Amino acid sequence: MSTYTAPPTPSTESAATTAEAPDLDAQLASFTGTVGDVRVADAKMSMTDVDVHYGTAQAIHGVSLDLGKNEVMAMIGPSGCGKSTFLRCLNRMNDTIEICNVSGSLTLDGEDIYDRSQDVVLLRARVGIVFQKPNPFPKTIYDNVAYGPRIHGLASSKSTLDDIVEQSLRRASLWEEVKDRLDKPGTGLSGGQQQRLCIARTIAVSPEVILMDEPCSALDPIATAKIEELIDELGKNYTIAIVTHSMQQAARVSDRTAYFHLGRLVEVGVTNDIFTNPTHQLTENYITGRFG
Amino acid sequence: MDNLNLTQHTSHRFNEELEDVRNRVLQMGGLVEQQVNNGLKALLEFDSELGEQVVNKDHQINAMEVEIDELCTQVLARRQPAASDLRLVVMVIKTITDLERIGDEAEKLGRVAISLSSQSRRPAYYAELRHLGEHVKAVLRDTLDAFARMDVNAALKTAKQDGDIDREYDTLSRLLISHMMEDPREVRNILEVSWCARALERIGDHANNICEYVVYLVHGKDIRHTQSRSE
Structure with a gap:
């Protein structure tokens, strides 16, 4: 005889939506605060009540979320849900957009990254970012990777710089493929190789956090598998936040998953739970393909 | 009944x-239920013809298991289902294994029915066997209803009856042993009846498993092996 008793039906189920007629008001009504634990014991970055406005339009509504040390966090959600906007707040990439206004508290190791005294260039060295489309500099493979360490003065000699370049390329699993043509242009590599070059460029400055904004959406499955392998590897030493449209990718690479919808953080939880038994109906609908 | 919102995917296919998967499981469940009912009827009424029918029909259940398994594999490969969809596919794969085994137990009833059909008079212990059989039939029916409606409360209620079935089986076993001691010439027949009682008890166990899968499907909670020993 089982001792299990059925829990009461959650009220969120009333907000079940259909593919034919997504009712935004009903979806918003079903959102009564983030489901799941947004805080972790050892947070690397900690965000509290983050609002983002583009002019008068609000893109992010009161999002609170921690990124733990050596944790891979996947951010998923439909197009326009604010996941990329939120990611870009984490190293102030939104500063470049004039009408963009970020409020709330965002800290890295407890320090406010939006403080007046914060050196943004230094911040972006500590919190690196990899974009959707590989964007190597029109320079040699070597110079692409050496660029960051040079401007941040991380290498005192040519041999130290050589070491950094080799180590970064090795960690990005690219070294074996490019070691004989380091003086060739980075733009001559294949798409997947270019993306790994960009990751090598990012890790060359020893960041503490790596942000990835759909890093595999322009890549074929083999290149994608290599990047995912790399994320597994890097996740041991870095804090990684990855925005992805591929739910299978989020399920494969992340420790925790955050589901964004209409600028709200709807649910955050351990990836295994999110993909087998999500709590919020909106999360369930999205990951099972129940609205477009 | 669509409390799993099975019809609300963006992809109609x-x-x-x-x-399709769900309907075939319901179909398979219907066939299995019929086999159990007929197997029991054949046994209790010494109907060898009906027993033959049950034995000959078992291959249909086996074929359905293979078919549904194949469908589930295709859904996993092509759709990579998640959350409740994933739980549905996983629970179906397990459910059809239990259904197929219930089918095997029904076949056993049919075989014994054939072998005992030459008997002319109903042995005394048949009343108890009938009682156990009716109870198992009811549990199986409630289980399949709980699955069809994805009704967790019904599934939990039905699962709780497995203990009763086990106790009835124990009582019947003791009764059969005492009959064997009273009349050693009957040992062979009573042994056959004892296997049938065992088959019925196993059907109860398989039904119990399916009830647990229903809870897993609807609430994502695995309640297997959570019962306490004292119960």
Whole structure:
């Protein structure tokens, strides 16, 4: 005889939506605060009540979320849900957009990254970012990777710089493929190789956090598998936040998953739970393909 | 009944595939239930013809298991289902294994019915066997209803009856042993009846498993092996 008793039906189920007629008001009504634990014991970055406005339009509504040390966090959600906007707040990439206004508290190791005294260039060295489309500099493979360490003065000699370049390329699993043509242009590599070059460029400055904004959406499955392998590897030493449209990718690479919808953080939880038994109906609908 | 929202995927073909899987399981469940009912009837009424029918029909259940398994594999490969869809596919794969085994137990009833059909008079212990059989039939019916409606409360209620079935089986076993001691010439026949009682008890266990899968499907909670020993 089982001792299990059925829990009461959650009220969120009333907000079940259909593919034919997504009712935004009903979806918003079903959102009564983030489901799941947004805080972790050892947070690397900690965000509290983050609002983002583009002019008068609000893109992010009161999002609170921690990124733990050596944790891979996947951010998923439909197009326009604010996941990329939120990611870009984490190293102030939104500063470049004039009408963009970020409020709330965002800290890295407890320090406010939006403080007046914060050196943004230094911040972006500590919190690196990899974009959707590989964007190597029109320079040699070597110079692409050496660029960051040079401007941040991380290498005192040519041999130290050589070491950094080799180590970064090795960690990005690219070294074996490019070691004989380091003086060739980075733009001559294949798409997947270019993306790994960009990751090598990012890790060359020893960041503490790596942000990835759909890093595999322009890549074929083999290149994608290599990047995912790399994320597994890097996740041991870095804090990684990855925005992805591929739910299978989020399920494969992340420790925790955050589901964004209409600028709200709807649910955050351990990836295994999110993909087998999500709590919020909106999360369930999205990951099972129940609205477009 | 669509409390799993099986018809609300953006992809209509995905809707159809999951509906198809679910309908076939219901169909298989119906056939299995019929086999158990007929097997028991053949046994209790010494009907060898009906027993033959049950034995000959078992291959249909086996074929359905293979078919549904194949469908589930295709859904996993092509759709990579998540959350409740994933739980549906996983629970179906397990459910059809239990259904197929219930079918095997029904076949056993049919075989014994054939072998005992030459008997002319109903042995005394048949009343108890009938009682156990009716109870198992009811549990199986409630289990299949709980699955069809995805009704967790009904599934939990039905699962709780497995203990009763086990106790009835124990009582019947003791009764059969005492009959064997009283009349050693009957040992062979009583042994056969004892296997039938065992088969009925096993059907109860398989039904119990299916009830647990229903809870897993609806609430994502695995309640297997959570019962306490004292119960």
